[in-house]
Amino acid sequence: MARLRGTGIAAVNYPTGMNxxxxxxxxxxHATTSGSFVVSLSATDLGQGLKTVIGQIAAETLGxxxxxxxxxxxxxxxxxxxxxxxxxRATHRVGNAVIAAAxxxxxxxxxxxxxxxxxxxxxxxxDGHGNLLVxxxxxxxxxxxxxxxxxQFKYGRTIAGRGAYMKPKSLVDxxxxxxxxxxxxAHACTVAEVEVDTETGVVTVLSIxxxxxxxxxxxxxxxxxxxxxxxxxxxxHALYETTAPYYPAVDHSPRDFSEYLxxxxxxxxxxxxxxxxxxxxxxxxxxxxxxxxxxxxxxPAIANAIYHATGVRFDDLPITPEKILxxxxxxxxxxx
Amino acid sequence: xxxxLNVVGNSVGRSDGIGHVTGRTRYTADRSxxxxxxxxxxRSPLHHARxxxxxxxxxxxxxxxxxxxxxxxxxxxxxxxxxxxxVEPEEEFxxxxxxxxxxxxxIVAIVAETEAAALEAVSKVQLDLEELPAxxxxxxxxxxxxxxxxxxxxxxxxxxxxxxxxxRLGDVEQAFQQADYIVEGVYNTxxxxxxxxxxxxxxxxxxxxxxxxxxxxxxxxxxxxDNTAIILQVPGSQLHFVGGTVGGGFGGKVDVxxxxxxxLAAMKTNRxxxxxxxxxxxxxxxxxxxxWRIYVKDGVTRDGHIIARKVTSYADSGAYSRQTPYALTKHxxxxxxxxxxxxxxxxxxxxxxxxxxxxxxxxxxVTMASFALEVQMDKIAEKVGADxxxxxxxxxxxDGDMKPHRKLVEDATLIETMQAAxxxxxxxxxxxxxxxxxxxxxxxxxxxxx
Numbered sequence: 001m002a003r004l005r006g007t008g009i010a011a012v013n014y015p016t017g018m019n020x021x022x023x024x025x026x027x028x029x030h031a032t033t034s035g036s037f038v039v040s041l042s043a044t045d046l047g048q049g050l051k052t053v054i055g056q057i058a059a060e061t062l063g064x065x066x067x068x069x070x071x072x073x074x075x076x077x078x079x080x081x082x083x084x085x086x087x088x089r090a091t092h093r094v095g096n097a098v099i100a101a102a103x104x105x106x107x108x109x110x111x112x113x114x115x116x117x118x119x120x121x122x123x124x125x126x127d128g129h130g131n132l133l134v135x136x137x138x139x140x141x142x143x144x145x146x147x148x149x150x151x152q153f154k155y156g157r158t159i160a161g162r163g164a165y166m167k168p169k170s171l172v173d174x175x176x177x178x179x180x181x182x183x184x185x186a187h188a189c190t191v192a193e194v195e196v197d198t199e200t201g202v203v204t205v206l207s208i209x210x211x212x213x214x215x216x217x218x219x220x221x222x223x224x225x226x227x228x229x230x231x232x233x234x235x236x237h238a239l240y241e242t243t244a245p246y247y248p249a250v251d252h253s254p255r256d257f258s259e260y261l262x263x264x265x266x267x268x269x270x271x272x273x274x275x276x277x278x279x280x281x282x283x284x285x286x287x288x289x290x291x292x293x294x295x296x297x298x299x300p301a302i303a304n305a306i307y308h309a310t311g312v313r314f315d316d317l318p319i320t321p322e323k324i325l326x327x328x329x330x331x332x333x334x335x336x
Numbered sequence: 337x338x339x340x341l342n343v344v345g346n347s348v349g350r351s352d353g354i355g356h357v358t359g360r361t362r363y364t365a366d367r368s369x370x371x372x373x374x375x376x377x378x379r380s381p382l383h384h385a386r387x388x389x390x391x392x393x394x395x396x397x398x399x400x401x402x403x404x405x406x407x408x409x410x411x412x413x414x415x416x417x418x419x420x421x422x423v424e425p426e427e428e429f430x431x432x433x434x435x436x437x438x439x440x441x442x443i444v445a446i447v448a449e450t451e452a453a454a455l456e457a458v459s460k461v462q463l464d465l466e467e468l469p470a471x472x473x474x475x476x477x478x479x480x481x482x483x484x485x486x487x488x489x490x491x492x493x494x495x496x497x498x499x500x501x502x503x504r505l506g507d508v509e510q511a512f513q514q515a516d517y518i519v520e521g522v523y524n525t526x527x528x529x530x531x532x533x534x535x536x537x538x539x540x541x542x543x544x545x546x547x548x549x550x551x552x553x554x555x556x557x558x559x560x561x562d563n564t565a566i567i568l569q570v571p572g573s574q575l576h577f578v579g580g581t582v583g584g585g586f587g588g589k590v591d592v593x594x595x596x597x598x599x600l601a602a603m604k605t606n607r608x609x610x611x612x613x614x615x616x617x618x619x620x621x622x623x624x625x626x627x628w629r630i631y632v633k634d635g636v637t638r639d640g641h642i643i644a645r646k647v648t649s650y651a652d653s654g655a656y657s658r659q660t661p662y663a664l665t666k667h668x669x670x671x672x673x674x675x676x677x678x679x680x681x682x683x684x685x686x687x688x689x690x691x692x693x694x695x696x697x698x699x700x701x702v703t704m705a706s707f708a709l710e711v712q713m714d715k716i717a718e719k720v721g722a723d724x725x726x727x728x729x730x731x732x733x734x735d736g737d738m739k740p741h742r743k744l745v746e747d748a749t750l751i752e753t754m755q756a757a758x759x760x761x762x763x764x765x766x767x768x769x770x771x772x773x774x775x776x777x778x779x780x781x782x783x784x785x786x
Contacts, residue, residue: 011674011713011728012673013674015666015670020421022421045580046581046585047356047585052350056346056348074578074580075576084554084557084559085585086555086590177501177503178742185674187750187752187753189753190757191757209757211760216345219347243619247473248627248689250439257615260529274757276749276752276756280747292703296699296703296707299706300710303710304724313711313715316525316526
């Protein structure tokens with residue numbers, strides 16, 4: 001009996017969004033009296049931080065501080081239509097809609113500011129921190145918050161914007177499969193290291209180290225969170241999870257987490273990543289979707305590492321200790 | 337971070353982070369309303385059966401029982417989620433009519449004053465079922481004489497006249513003849529649960545103005561609202577859907593299972609109705625990821641170039657397809673992997689069985705393809721005597737290459753991520769791979785590919 005170590009790699013692509021029925025998101029933005037901007041959406045935050053990254057994109061385009069953005073979402077009475085949060089689409093689609101809405105709102109803002117500063121709209125610029133300046137005349141500046149207030153009380157104007165983004169519908173050719181199903185593709189390469197206990201069949205994942213290329217990181221900490229969470233999920237998929245342990249048999253289907261196995265904190269390997277940024281042509285600020293893909297490459301990387309360690313191929317997921325022991329027994333009992 | 341950006345590229349704190357870590361974030365199930373009723377479902381104990389009769393009399397005598405709903409109460413009982421974007425046919429029953437197609441299928445909704453009363457009434461409903469033969473395996477379901485799951489007579493979803501989603505590029509059979517090696521594999525993946533911390537659920541509340549507010553943890557508010565309007569045959573203006581932070585989605589909350597029946601119950605009783613899955617329902621009734629069986633056959637040259645790839649995939653959709661046909665199309669568009677292969681044939685089947693329905697899940701059709709193909713790549717490497725890095729670099733797609741579904745590759749960065757990963761783990765690549773880029777081949781960076 002031994003503990004065998006192995007290393008495996010996997011390289012993957014993952015599409016951003018899907019549009020076989022047309023894939024729209026819309027956004028509305030308006031300024032309050034104090035210079036905050038309310039971004040109205042119906043997109044849902046699944047816990048991945050959508051509200052945060054959309055707030056960052058709105059702040060960037062409007063030229064205000066992140067703290068001035070209020071995200072008002074997930075209410076069909078106030079938020080314009082959104083297809084939903086899935087298919088690694090939300091940051092890309094909602095982000096683009098918000099850029100469009102923020103661009104329109106910023107134009108309205110600049111028009112009021114131009115009137116107040118007695119300057120042409122084209123002569124104004126923002127400092128990205130809540131101020132508008134007349135180019136080349138730093139003394140002539142005004143707080144965006146002041147303009148927002150004046151728009152209400154002095155000029156009777158709206159500072160608001162509408163934005164829509166849609167990936168148009170792509171029909172699939174039923175004979176050849178010709179189609180345009182996505183907006184861009186992110187890529188990843190993962191290297192997994194495992195140790196296989198030949199007495200118990202238990203696989204310990206020692207490390208999952210990856211490189212991701214995600215176009216542009218809006219919020220690097222949230223990207224890291226996706227990568228760590230996805231690595232865990234992929235590992236869980238590779239080694240633990242099943243609702244039908246003996247598919248196609250229907251027995252032993254789990255009812256709760258004492259029967260449905262997943263790795264706990266003690267099973268977590270070392271997770272490391274490098275993130276490359278090569279902006280996409282159509283994402284907001286070059287974004288590509290990273291939501292789903294982080295669970296993908298760890299699975300084959302772990303399967304390949306187990307083969308490297310044991311010399312036995314396991315092509316059925318999950319690769320449980322039972323399967324490992326049966327595979328090792330088959331190998332010992334001679335050539336198949 | 338780009339020097340011309342101020343906010344994008346910063347790790348600003350999550351706007352909802354403090355609420356999450358201090359337990360103050362409100363989820364759907366945290367809400368409560370005066371007079372709120374609880375909905376629990378009578379479910380099929382059999383995998384496949386004809387419904388001969390339903391006896392509610394004992395259930396109606398349970399203290400706290402308010403109302404039962406059966407298929408007859410649902411205005412448009414047979415629907416399909418993706419009907420919104422033109423997918424046909426309508427196939428799923430909100431409440432079972434004459435037949436149940438999987439163990440756990442909803443038959444009668446019981447609405448009661450308390451959860452305990454609802455559960456007790458559920459246990460008192462007498463079902464008269466005639467068990468039917470069932471099928472549980474994707475390939476057995478396609479054999480002649482297999483029990484038919486659907487209401488239209490076969491066990492496959494039809495893609496514009498074909499029983500599978502097809503992709504065709506070049507001529508795989510001819511290329512297999514020219515190949516030095518044929519490498520074949522069959523890969524199976526298990527169904528898995530989304531396992532969100534927060535189970536699927538909603539609360540439907542009648543408002544004084546005649547509208548209904550539905551608090552839900554759906555991932556797609558308008559999917560839910562528009563389907564609810566269709567199923568209940570009410571104008572969308574009568575519905576107001578409110579979401580919020582979802583306690584884990586992963587694709588499991590894109591189906592529209594709880595909102596229509598809870599809203600109907602609120603309409604029939606004129607009281608708020610809560611319908612939230614137990615953990616057991618989440619695991620045994622709500623959609624899972626499909627089980628997949630994927631056959632891969634590759635034709636490879638002596639130096640490791642893949643010249644032909646044939647993929648035949650079966651996704652076990654369970655009793656209803658929900659979002660699964662979409663997964664097959666996405667699978668078909670990605671089943672050749674991030675590689676330039678001139679001859680490709682893909683047949684991807686969405687197969688009905690008498691299992692718990694499956695639907696969207698993180699990676700939707702691609703996760704399973706990536707598993708099969710990336711294990712396959714290692715088998716090819718071994719066959720031709722190359723190392724796993726080499727086989728991927730020499731086959732990697734470049735910008736401007738044609739994908740099997742006839743879309744030109746753009747934004748390709750596979751090569752760059754492999755270089756970065758190799759550097760990260762200290763694996764020394766030969767110069768030819770270190771200097772390779774994903775730029776179009778005619779740009780002179782073809783990395784030695786002939």
